[in-house]
Amino acid sequence: MKIYQFPCREDNYGVILSDPDSGFVASIDAPELEPIADVLEDKRLKLTHILTTHHHGDHVAANAALKAQHGCEIIGPAKEESKIPGIDRTADHGDVLDVQSHRIEVIGTPGHTLGQIAYYFPLKGVVFAADALFALGCGRIFEGDAAMMQTALQRLAALPDDTKIYAGHEYTLSNARFALSVDPTNESLLKRAREIELLRDEQKPTLPTTLTLEKQTNPFLRCSDPAIRANLGMETATDLEVFTELRSRKDRF
Ligand SMILES: [Zn+2]
Structure with a gap:
Protein backbone atom coordinates (compact mmCIF):
# COMPACT_ATOMS: atom_id res chain seq x y z
CA MET A 1 0.00 0.00 0.00
CA LYS A 2 1.41 3.36 -1.00
CA ILE A 3 0.80 6.39 1.20
CA TYR A 4 0.93 9.89 -0.27
CA GLN A 5 0.96 12.79 2.20
CA PHE A 6 0.65 16.37 0.97
CA PRO A 7 -0.21 19.81 2.40
CA CYS A 8 -3.76 21.16 2.20
CA ARG A 9 -5.22 24.51 3.29
CA GLU A 10 -3.02 26.41 5.77
CA ASP A 11 -1.58 23.60 7.85
CA ASN A 12 -3.67 20.49 7.18
CA TYR A 13 -2.35 17.31 5.63
CA GLY A 14 -4.11 15.32 2.97
CA VAL A 15 -3.31 11.62 2.76
CA ILE A 16 -4.12 9.22 -0.07
CA LEU A 17 -3.71 5.45 0.35
CA SER A 18 -3.41 3.33 -2.74
CA ASP A 19 -3.18 -0.44 -3.05
CA PRO A 20 -2.72 -1.45 -6.69
CA ASP A 21 -3.48 -5.12 -5.91
CA SER A 22 -6.98 -4.58 -4.55
CA GLY A 23 -7.79 -1.27 -6.24
CA PHE A 24 -8.35 0.28 -2.80
CA VAL A 25 -7.77 4.04 -2.98
CA ALA A 26 -8.73 6.01 0.12
CA SER A 27 -8.46 9.61 1.20
CA ILE A 28 -7.99 10.11 4.92
CA ASP A 29 -10.43 12.97 5.46
CA ALA A 30 -10.97 15.45 2.64
CA PRO A 31 -9.62 18.84 3.71
CA GLU A 32 -9.50 20.50 0.29
CA LEU A 33 -10.56 19.41 -3.18
CA GLU A 34 -7.75 20.72 -5.38
CA PRO A 35 -4.66 19.13 -3.85
CA ILE A 36 -6.49 15.81 -3.41
CA ALA A 37 -7.76 15.88 -7.01
CA ASP A 38 -4.24 16.75 -8.21
CA VAL A 39 -2.70 13.71 -6.50
CA LEU A 40 -5.43 11.41 -7.80
CA GLU A 41 -4.97 12.72 -11.33
CA ASP A 42 -1.18 12.65 -11.15
CA LYS A 43 -1.16 9.02 -9.95
CA ARG A 44 -4.13 8.09 -12.18
CA LEU A 45 -6.18 6.84 -9.25
CA LYS A 46 -9.93 6.46 -8.81
CA LEU A 47 -10.98 7.14 -5.25
CA THR A 48 -12.90 4.22 -3.69
CA HIS A 49 -13.21 5.51 -0.11
CA ILE A 50 -13.02 8.52 2.16
CA LEU A 51 -12.22 7.65 5.76
CA THR A 52 -13.55 10.57 7.79
CA THR A 53 -12.17 11.09 11.28
CA HIS A 54 -14.39 13.91 12.58
CA HIS A 55 -16.86 16.55 11.48
CA HIS A 56 -14.73 19.73 11.44
CA GLY A 57 -14.96 21.66 8.19
CA ASP A 58 -11.25 21.38 7.44
CA HIS A 59 -11.61 17.57 7.41
CA VAL A 60 -14.83 17.16 5.38
CA ALA A 61 -14.74 20.15 2.98
CA ALA A 62 -14.25 18.06 -0.17
CA ASN A 63 -16.48 15.09 0.73
CA ALA A 64 -19.35 16.05 -1.55
CA ALA A 65 -17.23 17.04 -4.55
CA LEU A 66 -15.05 13.91 -4.37
CA LYS A 67 -18.09 11.68 -4.01
CA ALA A 68 -19.69 13.33 -7.04
CA GLN A 69 -16.53 12.84 -9.09
CA HIS A 70 -15.54 9.33 -7.98
CA GLY A 71 -18.66 7.74 -6.49
CA CYS A 72 -16.55 6.78 -3.48
CA GLU A 73 -17.97 5.34 -0.27
CA ILE A 74 -17.64 7.64 2.75
CA ILE A 75 -17.05 6.00 6.12
CA GLY A 76 -17.20 8.19 9.21
CA PRO A 77 -17.76 8.30 12.96
CA ALA A 78 -21.12 6.93 14.12
CA LYS A 79 -21.45 9.62 16.79
CA GLU A 80 -21.13 12.39 14.19
CA GLU A 81 -23.17 10.79 11.41
CA SER A 82 -25.50 13.76 10.96
CA LYS A 83 -22.55 16.15 10.58
CA ILE A 84 -20.54 14.25 7.94
CA PRO A 85 -21.46 15.27 4.38
CA GLY A 86 -22.21 12.29 2.12
CA ILE A 87 -21.63 9.63 4.78
CA ASP A 88 -22.57 6.09 3.65
CA ARG A 89 -21.37 3.91 6.50
CA THR A 90 -20.62 4.55 10.16
CA ALA A 91 -17.83 3.19 12.34
CA ASP A 92 -17.32 3.29 16.08
CA HIS A 93 -14.66 2.39 18.66
CA GLY A 94 -13.82 -1.31 18.53
CA ASP A 95 -15.19 -1.92 15.03
CA VAL A 96 -13.03 -3.91 12.66
CA LEU A 97 -13.67 -2.97 9.04
CA ASP A 98 -12.81 -5.15 6.09
CA VAL A 99 -12.49 -2.73 3.18
CA GLN A 100 -11.41 -4.36 -0.06
CA SER A 101 -9.45 -6.93 1.93
CA HIS A 102 -7.81 -4.31 4.16
CA ARG A 103 -8.27 -4.84 7.88
CA ILE A 104 -8.93 -1.52 9.56
CA GLU A 105 -9.42 -1.22 13.32
CA VAL A 106 -11.43 1.76 14.50
CA ILE A 107 -10.21 3.50 17.64
CA GLY A 108 -12.46 6.00 19.39
CA THR A 109 -10.48 9.17 20.14
CA PRO A 110 -13.01 11.61 21.63
CA GLY A 111 -12.04 14.89 23.25
CA HIS A 112 -11.27 17.15 20.29
CA THR A 113 -14.79 16.30 19.12
CA LEU A 114 -17.13 13.88 20.89
CA GLY A 115 -17.12 11.31 18.10
CA GLN A 116 -13.65 11.46 16.58
CA ILE A 117 -12.18 8.14 15.45
CA ALA A 118 -8.75 7.00 14.29
CA TYR A 119 -8.15 4.35 11.62
CA TYR A 120 -5.49 1.72 12.43
CA PHE A 121 -4.13 -0.64 9.78
CA PRO A 122 -2.56 -3.40 11.93
CA LEU A 123 -0.98 -5.29 9.03
CA LYS A 124 0.71 -2.11 7.79
CA GLY A 125 1.60 -0.77 11.24
CA VAL A 126 0.11 2.63 10.56
CA VAL A 127 -2.55 4.75 12.25
CA PHE A 128 -4.31 7.88 11.04
CA ALA A 129 -4.87 9.85 14.23
CA ALA A 130 -6.21 13.12 12.78
CA ASP A 131 -6.62 15.72 15.54
CA ALA A 132 -6.11 13.44 18.55
CA LEU A 133 -2.36 12.85 18.62
CA PHE A 134 0.04 15.23 16.87
CA ALA A 135 3.81 15.10 16.64
CA LEU A 136 4.84 16.48 20.06
CA GLY A 137 1.28 17.49 20.89
CA CYS A 138 -2.37 16.57 21.12
CA GLY A 139 -5.60 18.04 19.82
CA ARG A 140 -7.35 20.96 21.41
CA ILE A 141 -10.29 19.88 23.56
CA PHE A 142 -13.34 21.47 21.92
CA GLU A 143 -16.21 19.12 22.75
CA GLY A 144 -15.01 16.67 25.35
CA ASP A 145 -12.97 16.95 28.53
CA ALA A 146 -9.40 16.22 29.58
CA ALA A 147 -10.23 12.73 30.84
CA MET A 148 -11.73 11.82 27.48
CA MET A 149 -8.72 13.13 25.59
CA GLN A 150 -6.33 11.32 27.91
CA THR A 151 -8.22 8.06 27.31
CA ALA A 152 -7.98 8.68 23.56
CA LEU A 153 -4.22 9.17 23.79
CA GLN A 154 -3.83 6.08 25.99
CA ARG A 155 -5.65 3.98 23.38
CA LEU A 156 -3.24 5.21 20.70
CA ALA A 157 -0.25 4.76 22.99
CA ALA A 158 -1.25 1.11 23.49
CA LEU A 159 -0.50 0.34 19.82
CA PRO A 160 2.87 -1.27 19.02
CA ASP A 161 5.77 1.14 19.56
CA ASP A 162 6.88 1.02 15.92
CA THR A 163 3.46 2.16 14.69
CA LYS A 164 3.70 5.01 12.20
CA ILE A 165 1.43 7.90 13.11
CA TYR A 166 -0.08 10.29 10.59
CA ALA A 167 -1.88 13.36 11.95
CA GLY A 168 -4.18 16.03 10.59
CA HIS A 169 -1.95 19.08 10.92
CA GLU A 170 1.62 20.34 10.69
CA TYR A 171 1.81 21.89 14.15
CA THR A 172 5.11 20.33 15.15
ZN1 LIG B 1 -10.51 19.23 14.05
Whole structure:
Protein backbone atom coordinates (compact mmCIF):
# COMPACT_ATOMS: atom_id res chain seq x y z
CA MET A 1 0.00 0.00 0.00
CA LYS A 2 1.41 3.36 -1.00
CA ILE A 3 0.80 6.39 1.20
CA TYR A 4 0.93 9.89 -0.27
CA GLN A 5 0.96 12.79 2.20
CA PHE A 6 0.65 16.37 0.97
CA PRO A 7 -0.21 19.81 2.40
CA CYS A 8 -3.76 21.16 2.20
CA ARG A 9 -5.22 24.51 3.29
CA GLU A 10 -3.02 26.41 5.77
CA ASP A 11 -1.58 23.60 7.85
CA ASN A 12 -3.67 20.49 7.18
CA TYR A 13 -2.35 17.31 5.63
CA GLY A 14 -4.11 15.32 2.97
CA VAL A 15 -3.31 11.62 2.76
CA ILE A 16 -4.12 9.22 -0.07
CA LEU A 17 -3.71 5.45 0.35
CA SER A 18 -3.41 3.33 -2.74
CA ASP A 19 -3.18 -0.44 -3.05
CA PRO A 20 -2.72 -1.45 -6.69
CA ASP A 21 -3.48 -5.12 -5.91
CA SER A 22 -6.98 -4.58 -4.55
CA GLY A 23 -7.79 -1.27 -6.24
CA PHE A 24 -8.35 0.28 -2.80
CA VAL A 25 -7.77 4.04 -2.98
CA ALA A 26 -8.73 6.01 0.12
CA SER A 27 -8.46 9.61 1.20
CA ILE A 28 -7.99 10.11 4.92
CA ASP A 29 -10.43 12.97 5.46
CA ALA A 30 -10.97 15.45 2.64
CA PRO A 31 -9.62 18.84 3.71
CA GLU A 32 -9.50 20.50 0.29
CA LEU A 33 -10.56 19.41 -3.18
CA GLU A 34 -7.75 20.72 -5.38
CA PRO A 35 -4.66 19.13 -3.85
CA ILE A 36 -6.49 15.81 -3.41
CA ALA A 37 -7.76 15.88 -7.01
CA ASP A 38 -4.24 16.75 -8.21
CA VAL A 39 -2.70 13.71 -6.50
CA LEU A 40 -5.43 11.41 -7.80
CA GLU A 41 -4.97 12.72 -11.33
CA ASP A 42 -1.18 12.65 -11.15
CA LYS A 43 -1.16 9.02 -9.95
CA ARG A 44 -4.13 8.09 -12.18
CA LEU A 45 -6.18 6.84 -9.25
CA LYS A 46 -9.93 6.46 -8.81
CA LEU A 47 -10.98 7.14 -5.25
CA THR A 48 -12.90 4.22 -3.69
CA HIS A 49 -13.21 5.51 -0.11
CA ILE A 50 -13.02 8.52 2.16
CA LEU A 51 -12.22 7.65 5.76
CA THR A 52 -13.55 10.57 7.79
CA THR A 53 -12.17 11.09 11.28
CA HIS A 54 -14.39 13.91 12.58
CA HIS A 55 -16.86 16.55 11.48
CA HIS A 56 -14.73 19.73 11.44
CA GLY A 57 -14.96 21.66 8.19
CA ASP A 58 -11.25 21.38 7.44
CA HIS A 59 -11.61 17.57 7.41
CA VAL A 60 -14.83 17.16 5.38
CA ALA A 61 -14.74 20.15 2.98
CA ALA A 62 -14.25 18.06 -0.17
CA ASN A 63 -16.48 15.09 0.73
CA ALA A 64 -19.35 16.05 -1.55
CA ALA A 65 -17.23 17.04 -4.55
CA LEU A 66 -15.05 13.91 -4.37
CA LYS A 67 -18.09 11.68 -4.01
CA ALA A 68 -19.69 13.33 -7.04
CA GLN A 69 -16.53 12.84 -9.09
CA HIS A 70 -15.54 9.33 -7.98
CA GLY A 71 -18.66 7.74 -6.49
CA CYS A 72 -16.55 6.78 -3.48
CA GLU A 73 -17.97 5.34 -0.27
CA ILE A 74 -17.64 7.64 2.75
CA ILE A 75 -17.05 6.00 6.12
CA GLY A 76 -17.20 8.19 9.21
CA PRO A 77 -17.76 8.30 12.96
CA ALA A 78 -21.12 6.93 14.12
CA LYS A 79 -21.45 9.62 16.79
CA GLU A 80 -21.13 12.39 14.19
CA GLU A 81 -23.17 10.79 11.41
CA SER A 82 -25.50 13.76 10.96
CA LYS A 83 -22.55 16.15 10.58
CA ILE A 84 -20.54 14.25 7.94
CA PRO A 85 -21.46 15.27 4.38
CA GLY A 86 -22.21 12.29 2.12
CA ILE A 87 -21.63 9.63 4.78
CA ASP A 88 -22.57 6.09 3.65
CA ARG A 89 -21.37 3.91 6.50
CA THR A 90 -20.62 4.55 10.16
CA ALA A 91 -17.83 3.19 12.34
CA ASP A 92 -17.32 3.29 16.08
CA HIS A 93 -14.66 2.39 18.66
CA GLY A 94 -13.82 -1.31 18.53
CA ASP A 95 -15.19 -1.92 15.03
CA VAL A 96 -13.03 -3.91 12.66
CA LEU A 97 -13.67 -2.97 9.04
CA ASP A 98 -12.81 -5.15 6.09
CA VAL A 99 -12.49 -2.73 3.18
CA GLN A 100 -11.41 -4.36 -0.06
CA SER A 101 -9.45 -6.93 1.93
CA HIS A 102 -7.81 -4.31 4.16
CA ARG A 103 -8.27 -4.84 7.88
CA ILE A 104 -8.93 -1.52 9.56
CA GLU A 105 -9.42 -1.22 13.32
CA VAL A 106 -11.43 1.76 14.50
CA ILE A 107 -10.21 3.50 17.64
CA GLY A 108 -12.46 6.00 19.39
CA THR A 109 -10.48 9.17 20.14
CA PRO A 110 -13.01 11.61 21.63
CA GLY A 111 -12.04 14.89 23.25
CA HIS A 112 -11.27 17.15 20.29
CA THR A 113 -14.79 16.30 19.12
CA LEU A 114 -17.13 13.88 20.89
CA GLY A 115 -17.12 11.31 18.10
CA GLN A 116 -13.65 11.46 16.58
CA ILE A 117 -12.18 8.14 15.45
CA ALA A 118 -8.75 7.00 14.29
CA TYR A 119 -8.15 4.35 11.62
CA TYR A 120 -5.49 1.72 12.43
CA PHE A 121 -4.13 -0.64 9.78
CA PRO A 122 -2.56 -3.40 11.93
CA LEU A 123 -0.98 -5.29 9.03
CA LYS A 124 0.71 -2.11 7.79
CA GLY A 125 1.60 -0.77 11.24
CA VAL A 126 0.11 2.63 10.56
CA VAL A 127 -2.55 4.75 12.25
CA PHE A 128 -4.31 7.88 11.04
CA ALA A 129 -4.87 9.85 14.23
CA ALA A 130 -6.21 13.12 12.78
CA ASP A 131 -6.62 15.72 15.54
CA ALA A 132 -6.11 13.44 18.55
CA LEU A 133 -2.36 12.85 18.62
CA PHE A 134 0.04 15.23 16.87
CA ALA A 135 3.81 15.10 16.64
CA LEU A 136 4.84 16.48 20.06
CA GLY A 137 1.28 17.49 20.89
CA CYS A 138 -2.37 16.57 21.12
CA GLY A 139 -5.60 18.04 19.82
CA ARG A 140 -7.35 20.96 21.41
CA ILE A 141 -10.29 19.88 23.56
CA PHE A 142 -13.34 21.47 21.92
CA GLU A 143 -16.21 19.12 22.75
CA GLY A 144 -15.01 16.67 25.35
CA ASP A 145 -12.97 16.95 28.53
CA ALA A 146 -9.40 16.22 29.58
CA ALA A 147 -10.23 12.73 30.84
CA MET A 148 -11.73 11.82 27.48
CA MET A 149 -8.72 13.13 25.59
CA GLN A 150 -6.33 11.32 27.91
CA THR A 151 -8.22 8.06 27.31
CA ALA A 152 -7.98 8.68 23.56
CA LEU A 153 -4.22 9.17 23.79
CA GLN A 154 -3.83 6.08 25.99
CA ARG A 155 -5.65 3.98 23.38
CA LEU A 156 -3.24 5.21 20.70
CA ALA A 157 -0.25 4.76 22.99
CA ALA A 158 -1.25 1.11 23.49
CA LEU A 159 -0.50 0.34 19.82
CA PRO A 160 2.87 -1.27 19.02
CA ASP A 161 5.77 1.14 19.56
CA ASP A 162 6.88 1.02 15.92
CA THR A 163 3.46 2.16 14.69
CA LYS A 164 3.70 5.01 12.20
CA ILE A 165 1.43 7.90 13.11
CA TYR A 166 -0.08 10.29 10.59
CA ALA A 167 -1.88 13.36 11.95
CA GLY A 168 -4.18 16.03 10.59
CA HIS A 169 -1.95 19.08 10.92
CA GLU A 170 1.62 20.34 10.69
CA TYR A 171 1.81 21.89 14.15
CA THR A 172 5.11 20.33 15.15
CA LEU A 173 7.31 23.43 15.36
CA SER A 174 5.02 25.25 17.80
CA ASN A 175 4.40 21.97 19.66
CA ALA A 176 8.18 21.58 20.04
CA ARG A 177 8.48 25.04 21.60
CA PHE A 178 5.78 24.20 24.10
CA ALA A 179 7.27 20.78 24.85
CA LEU A 180 10.64 22.40 25.58
CA SER A 181 8.96 24.82 28.00
CA VAL A 182 7.82 21.95 30.23
CA ASP A 183 10.57 19.39 29.54
CA PRO A 184 13.68 21.49 28.83
CA THR A 185 16.30 18.93 29.84
CA ASN A 186 14.99 15.98 27.80
CA GLU A 187 17.92 15.13 25.48
CA SER A 188 15.70 13.28 22.98
CA LEU A 189 13.39 16.28 22.80
CA LEU A 190 16.25 18.76 22.39
CA LYS A 191 17.66 16.70 19.52
CA ARG A 192 14.26 16.31 17.89
CA ALA A 193 13.48 20.03 18.20
CA ARG A 194 16.66 20.84 16.26
CA GLU A 195 15.73 18.32 13.55
CA ILE A 196 12.25 19.80 13.31
CA GLU A 197 13.60 23.33 12.85
CA LEU A 198 15.79 22.15 9.98
CA LEU A 199 12.90 20.29 8.33
CA ARG A 200 10.56 23.25 8.60
CA ASP A 201 13.24 25.66 7.34
CA GLU A 202 13.17 23.58 4.16
CA GLN A 203 9.36 23.34 4.30
CA LYS A 204 9.56 19.57 4.66
CA PRO A 205 6.92 17.62 6.63
CA THR A 206 7.68 16.46 10.18
CA LEU A 207 5.07 13.70 9.85
CA PRO A 208 4.58 10.78 9.98
CA THR A 209 6.03 10.17 13.41
CA THR A 210 6.27 6.96 15.45
CA LEU A 211 4.92 5.99 18.82
CA THR A 212 8.46 5.32 20.07
CA LEU A 213 9.48 8.88 19.30
CA GLU A 214 6.31 10.34 20.80
CA LYS A 215 6.73 8.36 24.01
CA GLN A 216 10.24 9.79 24.34
CA THR A 217 9.39 13.41 23.54
CA ASN A 218 5.66 14.25 23.56
CA PRO A 219 4.78 15.73 26.98
CA PHE A 220 1.14 14.66 26.64
CA LEU A 221 2.26 11.02 26.63
CA ARG A 222 4.72 11.62 29.48
CA CYS A 223 2.46 12.75 32.33
CA SER A 224 4.17 10.36 34.77
CA ASP A 225 7.67 11.65 33.93
CA PRO A 226 9.40 12.90 37.11
CA ALA A 227 11.22 15.80 35.36
CA ILE A 228 8.01 17.16 33.79
CA ARG A 229 6.19 16.81 37.11
CA ALA A 230 9.00 18.63 38.92
CA ASN A 231 8.89 21.45 36.37
CA LEU A 232 5.17 21.85 36.93
CA GLY A 233 5.51 21.55 40.72
CA MET A 234 3.11 18.58 40.53
CA GLU A 235 5.20 15.73 41.93
CA THR A 236 2.31 14.07 43.75
CA ALA A 237 -0.54 14.84 41.34
CA THR A 238 -2.38 12.19 39.33
CA ASP A 239 -1.52 11.66 35.67
CA LEU A 240 -4.87 13.18 34.73
CA GLU A 241 -4.13 16.32 36.79
CA VAL A 242 -0.76 16.65 35.05
CA PHE A 243 -2.38 16.10 31.65
CA THR A 244 -5.06 18.72 32.40
CA GLU A 245 -2.41 21.24 33.46
CA LEU A 246 -0.32 20.60 30.33
CA ARG A 247 -3.33 21.00 28.05
CA SER A 248 -4.42 24.25 29.69
CA ARG A 249 -0.86 25.65 29.56
CA LYS A 250 -0.67 24.75 25.86
CA ASP A 251 -3.98 26.55 25.25
CA ARG A 252 -2.42 29.72 26.70
CA PHE A 253 1.07 29.22 25.19
ZN1 LIG B 1 -10.51 19.23 14.05
